[in-house]
Amino acid sequence: MGFLLKEEHELMRKTVREFAEKEIAPRAKEVDETHEFPWDNIKRCAEMNLMGITTPEEYGGAGSDMLSRAIAMEEISRASATVGIIIGAHGLVCDCFEYAGTEEQKQKYLVPLAKGEKLGAFGLTEPNAGSDAGNQQTTAVRDGDYWVINGTKCFITNCGPAEIYVVIAKTPEEPDVKGPSAFIVEKGTPGFSIGKLEEKMGLHGSATGELIFNDCRVPAANLLGKLGRGLALALQALDRGRICVASMANGIAQASLEAAVEFAKQRKTFGKPIAAHQAISFYLAEMATKLEAARCLTYRAASLNDAGLPFGKEAAMAKYYCAEVAVWCADKCIQIHGGYGYTKNFPAERYLREAKLCEIGEGTSEIQKLVISRFVVG
Amino acid sequence: MRIIACYKYVLDEQDLKINPENKTLATDRAAWKISDYDRNAIEEAVRIKEQLGATVVALTAGPAQAKASLKDALARGSDEGIFIQEDALRGADPAVTARILARAIEKIGDCDLVFCGEGASDDYAQQVGPRLAVLLGWPVVTYVNRTQLEGSLLKAERKLDNGMELVEIELPTVVTVTGDINVPRIPSLKQIMSAGKKPMQTWTLADLGITPDQIVSNLRNESVKGAVVERKRQIFKGDPVETVSQVVAALIKEGTI
Amino acid sequence: MQKKFWVISEQGELLAEMINGVKLLGSDAAVIAAALGCERAAKIAAGAGAGKIYYFKLNEGAPVEAAYTRLAQLIKDEGADLVLVAATRRGKTLAALLAAELDAGLASEAKIEEFGDGSVKTSRFVYGGLAISTDTFVSGIPIVSIPPRTWERPALVETESPAITEIACDPGRVRVVGQKSRESSTVNLEEAEVVVTIGRGVKNREDLAMFEELAGLLGGVTACTRPVAEEEGYRWFPEDSYIGISGRAVKPKLYISIGSSGQIQHLAGCRDAKVLVGIDKNEDAPIFESSDYGIVGDLYQVVPELIKQIKAAK
Numbered sequence: 029m030g031f032l033l034k035e036e037h038e039l040m041r042k043t044v045r046e047f048a049e050k051e052i053a054p055r056a057k058e059v060d061e062t063h064e065f066p067w068d069n070i071k072r073c074a075e076m077n078l079m080g081i082t083t084p085e086e087y088g089g090a091g092s093d094m095l096s097r098a099i100a101m102e103e104i105s106r107a108s109a110t111v112g113i114i115i116g117a118h119g120l121v122c123d124c125f126e127y128a129g130t131e132e133q134k135q136k137y138l139v140p141l142a143k144g145e146k147l148g149a150f151g152l153t154e155p156n157a158g159s160d161a162g163n164q165q166t167t168a169v170r171d172g173d174y175w176v177i178n179g180t181k182c183f184i185t186n187c188g189p190a191e192i193y194v195v196i197a198k199t200p201e202e203p204d205v206k207g208p209s210a211f212i213v214e215k216g217t218p219g220f221s222i223g224k225l226e227e228k229m230g231l232h233g234s235a236t237g238e239l240i241f242n243d244c245r246v247p248a249a250n251l252l253g254k255l256g257r258g259l260a261l262a263l264q265a266l267d268r269g270r271i272c273v274a275s276m277a278n279g280i281a282q283a284s285l286e287a288a289v290e291f292a293k294q295r296k297t298f299g300k301p302i303a304a305h306q307a308i309s310f311y312l313a314e315m316a317t318k319l320e321a322a323r324c325l326t327y328r329a330a331s332l333n334d335a336g337l338p339f340g341k342e343a344a345m346a347k348y349y350c351a352e353v354a355v356w357c358a359d360k361c362i363q364i365h366g367g368y369g370y371t372k373n374f375p376a377e378r379y380l381r382e383a384k385l386c387e388i389g390e391g392t393s394e395i396q397k398l399v400i401s402r403f404v405v406g
Numbered sequence: 407m408r409i410i411a412c413y414k415y416v417l418d419e420q421d422l423k424i425n426p427e428n429k430t431l432a433t434d435r436a437a438w439k440i441s442d443y444d445r446n447a448i449e450e451a452v453r454i455k456e457q458l459g460a461t462v463v464a465l466t467a468g469p470a471q472a473k474a475s476l477k478d479a480l481a482r483g484s485d486e487g488i489f490i491q492e493d494a495l496r497g498a499d500p501a502v503t504a505r506i507l508a509r510a511i512e513k514i515g516d517c518d519l520v521f522c523g524e525g526a527s528d529d530y531a532q533q534v535g536p537r538l539a540v541l542l543g544w545p546v547v548t549y550v551n552r553t554q555l556e557g558s559l560l561k562a563e564r565k566l567d568n569g570m571e572l573v574e575i576e577l578p579t580v581v582t583v584t585g586d587i588n589v590p591r592i593p594s595l596k597q598i599m600s601a602g603k604k605p606m607q608t609w610t611l612a613d614l615g616i617t618p619d620q621i622v623s624n625l626r627n628e629s630v631k632g633a634v635v636e637r638k639r640q641i642f643k644g645d646p647v648e649t650v651s652q653v654v655a656a657l658i659k660e661g662t663i
Numbered sequence: 664m665q666k667k668f669w670v671i672s673e674q675g676e677l678l679a680e681m682i683n684g685v686k687l688l689g690s691d692a693a694v695i696a697a698a699l700g701c702e703r704a705a706k707i708a709a710g711a712g713a714g715k716i717y718y719f720k721l722n723e724g725a726p727v728e729a730a731y732t733r734l735a736q737l738i739k740d741e742g743a744d745l746v747l748v749a750a751t752r753r754g755k756t757l758a759a760l761l762a763a764e765l766d767a768g769l770a771s772e773a774k775i776e777e778f779g780d781g782s783v784k785t786s787r788f789v790y791g792g793l794a795i796s797t798d799t800f801v802s803g804i805p806i807v808s809i810p811p812r813t814w815e816r817p818a819l820v821e822t823e824s825p826a827i828t829e830i831a832c833d834p835g836r837v838r839v840v841g842q843k844s845r846e847s848s849t850v851n852l853e854e855a856e857v858v859v860t861i862g863r864g865v866k867n868r869e870d871l872a873m874f875e876e877l878a879g880l881l882g883g884v885t886a887c888t889r890p891v892a893e894e895e896g897y898r899w900f901p902e903d904s905y906i907g908i909s910g911r912a913v914k915p916k917l918y919i920s921i922g923s924s925g926q927i928q929h930l931a932g933c934r935d936a937k938v939l940v941g942i943d944k945n946e947d948a949p950i951f952e953s954s955d956y957g958i959v960g961d962l963y964q965v966v967p968e969l970i971k972q973i974k975a976a977k
Contacts, residue, residue: 417790419790419791419793419927422790422793422794424793424794431793431794499768500759500769501762501763501766501767501768527790527791528789528790529796530771530772530788530789530791531769531771532756532759532771533758533759533762533769533771535759536728536756536759536760536763537759537760537762537763539760539763540760540763540764541763545835545836545837546728546756546760546837547837548728548752548755548756549752549756564752566751566752566753567751567752567753567847567903568844568845568847568903569842569843569844569845570841570842570843570845571726571839571841571842572839572842572843573726573837573838573839573840574838575836575837575838576836579837623801624766624767624768624800624802625768625770625798625799625800625801626798626800627796627797627798628784628797628798629796630789630794630795630796630797631794631795631797632793632794632795633788633792633793633794633795633931633934635934635953637939637952637953637954637955638954638955639952639954639955639957640955640956640957641946641951641954641956641957641958641959642956642957642958642959643946643958643959643960646958646960646961646964646965646968647968649958649959649960649965650958650965650968650969651972653940653956653958653969654969654973656956657917657938657940657956662916662917662938663917
């Protein structure tokens with residue numbers, strides 16, 4: 029990876045930023061307050077080709093690279109992390125189809141997903157299978173030309189608004205087939221329902237909740253990838269997903285930094301702007317430095333992926349580090365705002381509520397460290 | 407039909423700062439952008455292309471860094487981009503810019519319609535469009551906020567100081583557009599990616615047969631300085647009765663009211 | 664040698680202003696006026712004291728700008744030390760056409776800072792009013808477009824005069840097929856001693872009465888920022904009555920900005936105010952950086968209180 033972005037990437041950033049500032053940012057506070065799913069934003073993101081950034085053009089995507097996706101995720105999340113996570117979760121589904129879908133499945137599902145005509149959701153987590161993702165309790169049993177799914181998924185992003193769900197479920201073991209498998213479940217399939225939606229700390233506009241399968245029958249053709257390879261597929265998709273969450277964190281950190289700088293330049297104490305007090309200016313310096321490091325790590329992971337090289341370790345590092353930086357920056361943003369930062373009149377508190385998710389979703393910081401340590405220790 | 411959309415790559419005025427000591431402009435942290443009304447010019451050309459079929463050539467002249475603008479202009483729907491590189495054009499007189507663009511338009515050839523923004527967001531001189539027309543021997547319609555093309559007849563609505571003027575003109579013509587004529591699209595990712603595959607050319611003044619003595623300006627810039635007015639900045643907040651009485655007292659004391 | 668100053672406009676009022684102003688640059692100069700497409704303007708120019716007046720009679724359906732070729736020829740024939748064009752949109756277009764035809768420099772919407780022997784120095788806003796560019800003409804005929812109301816407008820007198828010569832114009836290729844006029848401001852903002860300007864912080868059109876009352880008490884006038892004149896949902900004032908870089912520039916003794924954040928484009932129109940008072944609810948609004956006195960608060964509390972206290976003080 030070079031240390032400078034290419035002209036296209038700069039232009040892409042500039043353009044997505046302009047779009048996000050004009051069309052997404054103005055809705056962010058309202059979406060946070062009303063908990064309303066921002067369909068209008070998502071529709072425009074689709075028109076901007078942001079719902080299938082890395083999906084090949086022949087399958088309805090923009091056919092761009094992972095670095096572009098990271099930059100776009102960052103800029104969208106800088107305006108609204110809610111829209112960021114919606115696109116991020118949707119992207120996991122696109123990646124699953126791209127990696128494992130048959131030509132037929134790609135045409136039927138990936139094309140509308142990548143065009144943004146339909147929204148996707150990724151169903152891996154269960155009440156007893158979060159960090160311990162292998163401990164799947166949801167089952168799928170073959171019955172003639174169908175698979176019958178039973179079980180409950182939880183903390184699923186885009187739960188409800190999504191029309192296409194990729195669901196990981198335990199399938200019967202055979203001598204050479206071990207582990208869960210991935211299935212495609214369309215909204216409206218009998219036996220599949222949406223359970224309770226979570227009331228979350230932040231990211232209010234994104235729908236998060238339970239998927240309930242009660243003798244849900246899906247055609248045999250809805251097996252995504254090979255039997256027993258579902259968890260492997262999920263983990264493969266999550267490598268890119270981690271770059272996306274890292275980028276989302278970078279967007280929140282960037283927004284926090286900008287809000288903090290703006291406030292610090294205007295707010296005066298003891299006769300001068302607080303930005304002129306070292307206690308505050310050093311915070312700003314630290315925020316800017318950590319964010320730059322976070323961004324470098326993220327872009328490096330993305331660039332490795334673009335070069336066709338292994339990037340799992342770097343993606344985990346980026347996810348872990350960027351999430352912590354985002355939380356730190358949002359926390360300092362509130363601190364710099366003082367009493368104002370603790371109120372809803374300023375976005376600082378929202379940034380902290382949003383940043384916290386980055387340390388938890390798509391693998392907690394602890395899981396990232398576990399992944400990284402395996403690479404380090406060997 | 408070939409339509410040329412001229413644009414200027416300018417510093418984003420929102421990023422500019424004034425150095426408090428000497429009032430000079432600090433431009434080093436400022437981003438570059440396609441000038442606001444020039445985006446409207448490109449958009450209008452592209453809309454006509456989409457309705458009636460045409461080739462849109464985006465044309466700009468400027469110092470080396472302006473080359474980066476070509477992909478932006480192409481992402482906005484132009485089919486070809488031509489950049490005339492000349493470092494002397496930084497802060498150039500619009501007379502010089504118009505001379506260079508006119509030569510370029512002649513070199514491109516076979517063109518019926520040239521769009522420009524009403525003025526650039528940096529110097530807002532509002533001269534390039536009319537000057538281009540004179541140099542090309544064409545008519546010009548300025549401050550246009552609506553166009554309708556019927557064959558080779560252009561119907562346009564001009565937004566003037568005291569109202570609208572409806573005009574008709576046979577092509578070829580130069581048209582300068584206002585900011586209200588359209589809402590410039592924000593290019594999608596695919597449009598950005600396809601921009602890199604469209605034809606782009608960089609020309610020098612020599613390619614246009616322009617010699618250095620032909621880009622000498624009649625005006626010499628003396629300075630560009632921040633327009634800062636020093637004010638007392640006594641700001642009051644709190645109880646309205648209290649704050650108002652303080653301000654009213656101050657105004658009475660200094661004889662303003 | 665006697666200097667020759669040209670003043671050019673399609674409006675008599677603006678010709679009179681420029682004739683008035685140009686005398687400040689050289690009292691013994693010959694003033695040649697070009698009145699474009701308006702006979703009344705030619706008579707006003709004569710009444711304002713222009714020594715020679717060309718009345719450009721336009722062909723039916725020709726826009727004002729079509730006069731430029733003949734005008735350029737006349738300027739070439741007679742010579743010019745300075746050409747001033749009133750900076751209406753038509754005027755600015757004509758000025759650029761003329762400059763190109765004469766291969767001359769043009770300072771758009773500028774102020775003349777110095778006029779000496781063979782050198783003209785101008786200043787004008789750039790970057791949306793953030794900065795001022797100062798330029799000197801070093802060759803060619805200096806052409807400057809002058810914003811309306813730069814100079815005081817004298818009483819208008821229409822005079823029939825033998826100094827008026829009618830000129831026929833080329834028809835040009837642009838045909839005017841219709842006009843739609845719009846409401847224009849009748850308020851003389853430029854000469855007002857007190858200007859009360861309202862921004863988007865004002866919620867309802869009915870509230871304007873309150874600001875009228877305040878302006879009336881102070882012997883002043885009301886005005887607005889650009890969005891209040893032009894944006895959907897507002898348009899409470901005629902479009903030509905907003906204060907700002909692309910609108911009117913005022914120089915009152917007292918300027919009160921109410922419910923405006925103080926964007927640079929707005930401030931460029933009131934920079935010459937002697938005293939500036941800003942009222943806005945946002946403490947961090949840039950208006951307070953540019954105010955002599957600022958009141959942070961709800962304008963619906965502050966303005967009635969201001970009215971009450973000014974009344975009491977009287």
